[in-house]
Structure formats: C-alpha cells, structure tokens
Amino acid sequence: MEWFDKLKKGLSKTKDDISGKIEQVFTFNKEINDELFDELEEVMILSDIGAITTETIIDRLKEKIKAEKLTSSEEAKKALQDIIVEMMGKGTQNIKPEKLPAVYLVVGVNGVGKTTSIGKMAYYLKNNGYSVMLAAGDTFRAAAIDQLEVWGNRCHVDVVKHTEGSDPAAVIYDAIQSAKAKNIDVLICDTAGRLHNKKNLMEELKKINKVIEREYSDAYKQTLLVMDATTGQNALSQAKEFIEVSDVNGLILTKLDGTAKGGVVVAIANELNVPVKMIGIGEGIDDLQEFNPEAFVKAIIN
Numbered sequence: 001m002e003w004f005d006k007l008k009k010g011l012s013k014t015k016d017d018i019s020g021k022i023e024q025v026f027t028f029n030k031e032i033n034d035e036l037f038d039e040l041e042e043v044m045i046l047s048d049i050g051a052i053t054t055e056t057i058i059d060r061l062k063e064k065i066k067a068e069k070l071t072s073s074e075e076a077k078k079a080l081q082d083i084i085v086e087m088m089g090k091g092t093q094n095i096k097p098e099k100l101p102a103v104y105l106v107v108g109v110n111g112v113g114k115t116t117s118i119g120k121m122a123y124y125l126k127n128n129g130y131s132v133m134l135a136a137g138d139t140f141r142a143a144a145i146d147q148l149e150v151w152g153n154r155c156h157v158d159v160v161k162h163t164e165g166s167d168p169a170a171v172i173y174d175a176i177q178s179a180k181a182k183n184i185d186v187l188i189c190d191t192a193g194r195l196h197n198k199k200n201l202m203e204e205l206k207k208i209n210k211v212i213e214r215e216y217s218d219a220y221k222q223t224l225l226v227m228d229a230t231t232g233q234n235a236l237s238q239a240k241e242f243i244e245v246s247d248v249n250g251l252i253l254t255k256l257d258g259t260a261k262g263g264v265v266v267a268i269a270n271e272l273n274v275p276v277k278m279i280g281i282g283e284g285i286d287d288l289q290e291f292n293p294e295a296f297v298k299a300i301i302n
C-alpha cells in the first residue's frame with residue numbers, strides 16, 4: 001500500500017470529521033463573509049486546533065484574502081490550505097538517526113503509547129537497515145517489562161531488562177554496555193510515565209540522561225516525546241510541561257486512527273517548537289508512519 005493511501009486510511013476518522021466539516025463550511029457559504037469565518041472558526045476549535053492557533057490562522061486567512069483580492073469561498077479554501085501548509089513546514093519527518101550509534105529516550109505520560117511506539121519504531125528502523133536494541137526503563141510494573149519483551153520478540157531485537165522496581169538508570173547503563181558490545185546502531189529506551197509528580201519525573205529523567213551522557217557521549221542522542229492525539233488540547237499542555245523540563249527533539253503522535261479531530265497536529269506545529277517525527281495510526285507493528293505535514297494538510301482539507 002502506498003504510504004499516502006495508508007496515511008489517508010489511518011486518518012479516515014479524522015477525514016470524515018475535520019475535513020468533512022471544513023468542506024461543509026466552504027460549500028454552504030459560497031461567498032466570503034463573516035458567517036464563513038465564524039463557522040470556520042467554530043469547526044477548527046471543535047477539531048482540536050485550539051483557540052490560539054485558530055485565531056492565528058483566521059487572521060492570516062483574512063489578510064491573504066484581502067491582499068490577493070479573493071472573492072469565492074473555493075479560493076478561500078485553497079488559501080486556507082496554503083496557510084496551514086506553511087505553518088506546518090515541508091518535508092517528510094522520520095526517526096532515522098543522523099549518525100551512529102544512536103540512543104533514543106522515549107518519554108511521555110502513562111498510557112500515551114510509548115511502549116507500543118517503541119515496538120513499532122524497532123520494526124521501522126530494522127526495515128530501514130539498522131540494528132536495534134531495547135531497554136526496559138519502565139520498571140514500575142512487571143507487565144511493562146513483559147510488554148516490551150513481547151515487542152522485542154515480534155521484531156527479533158534484544159531487550160535489556162532488570163526486575164520490577166529496579167533503578168531505571170541502572171537498566172539504561174547495562175543496555176548501553178550491551179549495545180556497545182554488540183555494535184548496535186540504535187538503542188531505544190523505554191521510561192515510566194506514571195511517576196506521581198513532575199519533580200520525581202524530572203529527577204528520574206535527569207539521572208537517566210546523566211548515565212547516557214557519561215557512558216555514551218559519542219552517541220547521537222534524541223529524546224522523543226510520545227503524545228496521544230485523542231486527548232487533544234490536553235496532549236498539548238502535557239507536551240509543554242515535558243518540553244520545559246527536558247530537551248525534547250521530536251514528537252511521536254499516537255492514536256490518530258482513534259480521533260475524529262486530528263487538528264491537534266496543526267496546534268502542535270504552531271505552538272511547539274518541536275517537529276512531529278512519526279504518527280501512530282493503529283496498534284499493529286507497521287502502524288507507525290513517517291510524518292509528512294503537507295500530505296497531512298491535504299488529507300484534512302481538499
């Protein structure tokens with residue numbers, strides 16, 4: 001299946017809703033007037049684009065309509081598409097390492113899809129010719145370690161683990177030694193997201209980062225934040241908190257198959273200074289896609 005088709009299929013719920021609604025605004029209002037802007041604003045906010053980004057987009061749309069003397073709503077729709085594409089940036093994003101060896105630290109709150117995404121990332125990277133190893137840095141529950149092992153078996157990659165309740169930084173330490181010994185290209189580290197407060201989480205991540213910097217200073221290091229698209233604007237505020245406390249290099253946006261909204265992707269592009277690298281569009285092993293902003297915009301406005 002072509003990747004564009006797959007993205008479209010994965011976004012089908014998003015498409016029926018956000019895109020269907022945007023389409024309706026432009027079909028019902030043939031002329032450009034206040035009603036069109038009001039309806040557009042409402043649809044965009046309801047689709048998780050959020051008030052701040054919606055306002056920015058509507059303002060730019062009004063300016064563009066004026067500057068280019070657009071008169072039909074069809075032209076306005078095209079202008080809207082251009083504005084959002086410009087906001088999102090061009091070029092396909094992915095998680096291929098810029099140099100080797102690489103170490104990826106995967107962070108995010110509980111339940112967003114970290115462990116599942118790590119499994120899919122391992123599969124994706126292996127398919128692209130990289131050797132991969134996983135580190136079970138979420139030691140909070142035995143089930144979390146088992147879950148990562150299941151993914152390791154599925155992808156035929158080694159998983160370095162300790163027992164439940166052990167120190168995550170020690171797991172990462174061992175995994176780094178093992179990755180070095182086996183000449184692994186990419187080591188992906190799982191982490192817990194269920195620490196009860198921000199201070200604890202910060203301290204744990206700090207400790208892990210210290211180990212990585214000390215033991216693997218030459219490695220290409222990336223901190224990837226996983227966000228659940230179905231939580232809309234909440235995902236955005238969670239992300240802002242993580243970005244405040246750690247250097248996040250990229251975002252993995254999961255569960256885009258599970259939301260009829262999807263506008264949060266646009267809000268992320270406008271409000272966070274971190275690129276979306278990959279998107280999750282299902283629970284299967286190959287349901288993690290490289291992110292192409294332009295294709296995404298075309299899937300929601302056409």
Ligand SMILES: Nc1nc2c(ncn2[C@@H]2O[C@H](COP(=O)(O)OP(=O)(O)O)[C@@H](O)[C@H]2O)c(=O)[nH]1
Nearest residue numbers: 110111112113114115116254255280281282283
């Ligand atoms: N539909 C769908 N479900 C997902 C996706 N990514 C993760 N999940 C599900 O979300 C749930 C939580 O995932 P998990 O990886 O355990 O989250 P973690 O706590 O962040 O490690 C699981 O049931 C996953 O199968 C996705 O892209 N689409």
Ligand SMILES: [Mg+2]
Nearest residue numbers: 114115138144
């Ligand atoms: Mg997990």
